[in-house]
Every structure is written in structure tokens, then in C-alpha cells.
Amino acid sequence: MQVSLATVLGNAAESGSVWRLSLAYDALARGAKAARFVMLSLEDRPLQVLPRPFSLSDVWRCADGEVVTEILYKPVGRVTRRMTALKPGARVHLGGLAGNGFPDADPAKRPLLLAGGIGNAPFALHVRELLAGAFAARAGEITLVLAGRSAEDIWIQPWVRASGIRILECTDDGTRGEHGRITDVLRHALPALGAVEAFVCGPEPMLHAVQALALEAGFSCHLSVEERMACGYGVCNACVVESRADGVPRGQGTFLKACVDGPVFEARSIHA
Ligand SMILES: Cc1cc2nc3c(=O)[nH]c(=O)nc-3n(C[C@H](O)[C@H](O)[C@H](O)COP(=O)(O)OP(=O)(O)OC[C@H]3O[C@@H](n4cnc5c(N)ncnc54)[C@H](O)[C@@H]3O)c2cc1C
Numbered sequence: 001m002q003v004s005l006a007t008v009l010g011n012a013a014e015s016g017s018v019w020r021l022s023l024a025y026d027a028l029a030r031g032a033k034a035a036r037f038v039m040l041s042l043e044d045r046p047l048q049v050l051p052r053p054f055s056l057s058d059v060w061r062c063a064d065g066e067v068v069t070e071i072l073y074k075p076v077g078r079v080t081r082r083m084t085a086l087k088p089g090a091r092v093h094l095g096g097l098a099g100n101g102f103p104d105a106d107p108a109k110r111p112l113l114l115a116g117g118i119g120n121a122p123f124a125l126h127v128r129e130l131l132a133g134a135f136a137a138r139a140g141e142i143t144l145v146l147a148g149r150s151a152e153d154i155w156i157q158p159w160v161r162a163s164g165i166r167i168l169e170c171t172d173d174g175t176r177g178e179h180g181r182i183t184d185v186l187r188h189a190l191p192a193l194g195a196v197e198a199f200v201c202g203p204e205p206m207l208h209a210v211q212a213l214a215l216e217a218g219f220s221c222h223l224s225v226e227e228r229m230a231c232g233y234g235v236c237n238a239c240v241v242e243s244r245a246d247g248v249p250r251g252q253g254t255f256l257k258a259c260v261d262g263p264v265f266e267a268r269s270i271h272a
């Protein structure tokens with residue numbers, strides 16, 4: 001895995017639980033794609049702490065040619081809490097890019113982007129890709145559902161809100177958007193949407209619930225899993241996911257590695 005130093009351009013809390021880190025890092029030159037990720041370590045202790053995986057959240061080229069790469073993160077533990085202290089000019093080590101990313105959207109279906117909590121991270125880049133491709137004149141056909149435990153989990157880059165796509169919100173405690181879970185919102189929204197293709201990122205219980213709904217309702221569905229990772233390039237087996245190819249029951253499937261075979265898997269192909 002190629003590791004390089006990236007300089008921090010900005011780092012700020014956008015909501016109670018979502019931080020945005022902007023980096024001078026050319027993810028475009030490395031094959032940027034929504035749901036691909038970097039393995040990040042802090043500059044002061046790159047070797048003592050295992051790197052942590054973070055999705056590319058957004059990537060764009062500025063007028064002066066510089067490429068800015070954005071990461072959204074939620075401070076939950078040892079590394080992510082220390083990331084909140086990063087100031088402009090600081091540097092981080094980035095390994096990658098890693099992972100496969102979401103597949104190209106089927107232009108015959110409506111993209112349904114489902115984000116749970118910090119699973120919102122890959123979707124600005126995903127919307128950027130859709131609007132640069134088959135959905136350039138069809139922003140209104142894209143639906144993004146932002147789900148969280150409470151209002152502080154609901155955030156997306158302001159340009160995405162202004163892009164003309166449809167955004168639905170829901171929270172477990174009803175403090176923002178519809179009161180309920182993402183599957184409740186989906187059951188209401190699906191009949192009016194017609195043929196959809198779902199792209200999903202969020203915590204395991206949400207992936208599991210959306211997968212069950214997709215298999216029941218028969219819509220195509222791509223799950224980006226957030227298994228814990230150590231190496232990020234396929235050698236440590238920390239990130240295995242069980243395959244369910246050909247309907248093999250749980251516990252009897254072969255194992256796939258989320259870092260190299262994923263993190264995106266078709267809903268029919270794994271036990272989420
Ligand atoms: C492919 C991929 C992409 C990811 N993208 C993002 C992203 O864009 N933004 C973001 O904030 N996070 C993302 N994550 C999760 C992120 O890597 C973890 O939050 C991070 O490793 C936590 O490091 P830490 O040292 O702060 O926490 P630790 O001190 O290692 O752990 C703190 C707590 O967080 C829990 N935890 C750690 N990792 C995970 C995980 N993967 N899933 C669930 N719980 C976990 C631990 O069990 C523990 O309870 C991604 C994970 C994967 C696999």
C-alpha cells in the first residue's frame with residue numbers, strides 16, 4: 001500500500017457528532033471513487049498505532065489545480081478523538097486508496113443513497129459522481145436518506161443540499177426529520193420511487209435491516225460495510241465478512257476480506 005503525507009487544510013466540527021477534515025491530497029490521481037477509503041495515521045505516532053480506515057467523503061480540483069480531499073469523521077476513540085486537535089498545516093499519513101467503491105449506477109434505476117450516522121461520509125462524492133455522469137440532468141431522481149440516533153448525527157455537505165437531489169431525514173428519537181428508523185422511511189417511500197438501486201453505508205444493524213428489506217422487496221442493493229481493520233491490504237484477516245453465495249446458511253460460507261474484496265458488497269452476496 002502506498003503511504004503519503006497529506007497536509008491539513010481545515011478541521012472543524014460540523015454538528016455534535018460529525019467533523020470535517022480537509023486535506024491537500026490528490027485522491028483523483030489515485031483512483032478516487034465513492035466508498036473507497038484511506039488508512040490514516042497521525043504523524044506523531046504512525047508506527048505505534050494501527051492506521052484507521054476513513055471513506056473519501058468528497059474530492060474536487062480547485063481553480064489553481066490543487067486537489068482537496070475531504071474526510072468526515074465521528075470522534076469515538078483513541079485516534080478519532082486526537083484527530084479533533086489537528087490544525088491547518090499539520091500532516092497525516094494516508095495509505096491507499098483502498099477498497100473497491102460503489103459500482104457505477106444503473107441509469108435505468110433511481111439511485112437511493114442510504115446513510116446511517118457517520119455512514120453519511122461517502123455520499124457527497126457519490127452525488128458528485130452521479131451528477132457528473134448519467135444523472136447530470138436528473139438530480140431529482142436521486143434520493144438521499146440521512147438517518148441517525150438524533151439530530152446531531154444528521155449532516156451532509158451544504159453543496160449537496162443545494163444540488164437538487166431529494167433529501168429525506170429520520171432520527172430514532174424524533175429530534176430531526178421523521179421519527180423512526182431508516183427502514184420505516186423506506187417502506188413509505190419505496191412505492192412512489194419505482195425501480196431503485198440502493199447504495200448503503202452505516203452501522204451493522206442498519207445494514208442488516210436494509211439488506212433484509214432489499215431481499216424481501218427485490219431491489220438491487222450495495223452495502224458498504226464498516227468492519228474493524230488492521231492492515232487495510234488483505235494480510236491480517238481482521239476484516240472478514242461471511243459470503244452467502246448460493247444461499248449458503250450463516251456459519252457455513254467462505255470468507256471475504258472487506259479491505260480488498262469490499263468494502264462494498266452486493267446485498268445477496270454476504271451475511272451483513
Ligand atoms: C471501510 C471503512 C470506512 C470507514 N469510514 C469512516 C468514515 O468515513 N468516518 C468515520 O468516522 N469512521 C469511518 N470508519 C470507522 C473508523 O475507521 C473508526 O471509527 C475508527 O477506526 C475508530 O478509531 P479510534 O481509534 O478513534 O477508535 P478505537 O479507540 O479503536 O475504538 C473506539 C470505539 O469505536 C468502536 N469502533 C472502532 N472501529 C469501528 C468500526 N469500524 N465500526 C464500529 N465501531 C468501531 C470500537 O469498538 C470502540 O468501541 C470506517 C471504517 C471502515 C472499515
Ligand code: FES
Pocket residue numbers: 228229230231232233234235236237238239240257258259260
Ligand atoms: S484489514 Fe487486514 S485483511 Fe483486511
